[in-house]
Amino acid sequence: MIDLRSDTLTQPTQRMREAIYEATVGDDVYGEDPTINRLEELAADMLGKENALFVTSGTQGNQLAVLSYCSPGDEIIVESESHIFFYEGAAISALAGVQPRTINGIKGEMNPSDVRNAIRSQDIHFPDTSLICIENTHNRSGGSIVSSDNMRAIYKIAQQASIPVHIDGARLFNAAVASDKQVQEYTQYCDSVQVCLSKGLGSPVGSLIAGNKEFIKRARKWRKRLGGGMRQAGFLAASGIISLTEMVERLSEDHEKASRLADAIEDIGGLSLLNRPDTNIVIVNIEETKKSNEEFLNDLKKEGVLAVSFGEGLIRLTTHYDVSSQDIDQAITALKRII
Ligand SMILES: *Cc1c(COP(=O)(O)O)cnc(C)c1O
Numbered sequence: 001m002i003d004l005r006s007d008t009l010t011q012p013t014q015r016m017r018e019a020i021y022e023a024t025v026g027d028d029v030y031g032e033d034p035t036i037n038r039l040e041e042l043a044a045d046m047l048g049k050e051n052a053l054f055v056t057s058g059t060q061g062n063q064l065a066v067l068s069y070c071s072p073g074d075e076i077i078v079e080s081e082s083h084i085f086f087y088e089g090a091a092i093s094a095l096a097g098v099q100p101r102t103i104n105g106i107k108g109e110m111n112p113s114d115v116r117n118a119i120r121s122q123d124i125h126f127p128d129t130s131l132i133c134i135e136n137t138h139n140r141s142g143g144s145i146v147s148s149d150n151m152r153a154i155y156k157i158a159q160q161a162s163i164p165v166h167i168d169g170a171r172l173f174n175a176a177v178a179s180d181k182q183v184q185e186y187t188q189y190c191d192s193v194q195v196c197l198s199k200g201l202g203s204p205v206g207s208l209i210a211g212n213k214e215f216i217k218r219a220r221k222w223r224k225r226l227g228g229g230m231r232q233a234g235f236l237a238a239s240g241i242i243s244l245t246e247m248v249e250r251l252s253e254d255h256e257k258a259s260r261l262a263d264a265i266e267d268i269g270g271l272s273l274l275n276r277p278d279t280n281i282v283i284v285n286i287e288e289t290k291k292s293n294e295e296f297l298n299d300l301k302k303e304g305v306l307a308v309s310f311g312e313g314l315i316r317l318t319t320h321y322d323v324s325s326q327d328i329d330q331a332i333t334a335l336k337r338i339i
Contacts, residue, residue: 002327002334003306007171007199007254007280007320015246016203016239025234028054029224035234039241043208046244047193048184051216052208054237056228058083058170061194061209063091063226065166066131068218069192072097074130077118079105081140083168084133095226099127107275108138108146112153119161132158135168136186137175140310142274143258143281143318145175148185155189164191170207174200174279177251191215200251200280200320201243205236250321254280257319257328264332270339280319287313289339296338303334 003009012020026032036054043052055061062084070076076092078085080102084092092098101118103110120126134154136146151167158165167190169175176183187193192211197203209219223229230236258277265271265284274283286296293309300307310316317331 001304001306002323002331004317004319004323004331005306005308007318010198010200010202010320010322012204012239013202013242013247013321016242019238019242020235023234023238025232027231028233029229029231033232033234033237035237035241039237039244040208042241042244043195044210046183047187047195047208047210049187049193049210050212052210053216053219053223054233054240055194055207055209055223056205056230057198058168058194058196058207059088059091060223060226060228061207062088062133062166062168063095064209064219064222065192065194065211066092066096066098067222068215069164069166070096070098070130071128073127074098075101075120075127076131076133077101077103077110077115077129078133079103079108079110079135079138081105081108081138082133082135083139083170084135086140098130101129105138105141107144108135108141109150110134110154112150112157115154116157119157119163129161129163132163132165133168134165134190135170137171137279137281139170139281142277142283142316143171143174143279144275145179145278148181148189151186151189166190167193169193170196171199171279173248174251174255177248178255178279197240197243200254201247202321203236203239203243206240208240247321251280254319254321257323257325258282258317261317261319261328261331265335268336268339271335274314282317282319283310284315284317285313286315299338300334303337305331305334
């Protein structure tokens, strides 16, 4: 099977398995796991923040940011198709007790003046706006890159209003590599950031959040409250170190594969692209084929290719390092055959 459902499906590399086997570990709740400490220092350094924290998942990282910055009854500004709003089971409301104010973006980019207008003024009727979230790359727009110009403009507005900005950067390294920029080009325009180790970077488990000392201190406490205080988790961190030091630059290979897949799809009658992919996600509009998503995905599966439904008439194909160049050729053949 050629599995294009998600870049979370990657298996740990040989180097990761070796690093996990050899890791020196301790009790991280006591702050005594040297491998966790090394990963957190490395991440803070790469992301240009004072401190970092290893967390169980991207969702937990995002939620820790909301919990650390907000109080129940607050409002947070999010893009209307963002992961935090769309895919986290309303955790912002269930856990932090905040309500979302959604803004429709274009390929994930919110118009800065829409953000400015959404910030609440002081009024007894209103909730307080306590956080602005930006997702980069933007998953539901097909891994599109939110430009550093857009981020700078939003960050400036946020600073004027004394509201923190959090980046859901599950795939921020994809944005940096695809735009040939340092990741700090993006993280300079936020107060906190979450990056996933278990997507294109290939680790089996984990994400990191980074921000200033005070933020990480609060987030660490929230992580403990949520049951995310792990003990000899250095085994996971050992893999995370490989992700950050050896798996970032190679993301360009995934982008190249997605681009080649997209080129071919544009030439197949009946299929069209939601957007040209900026990174490793290809969203295909299948409406003209008159097949339901389920039928289309089943037909594709019979040809040995797995993809996922991404809303009415849309399917998502994601490239990652366990998909070879030959696999892409085969996936293209499969798509042609089922049309
Ligand atoms: C995958 C993803 C997350 C959540 O990560 P998990 O580790 O699956 O919880 C958050 N934001 C975005 C944009 C994602 O793509």
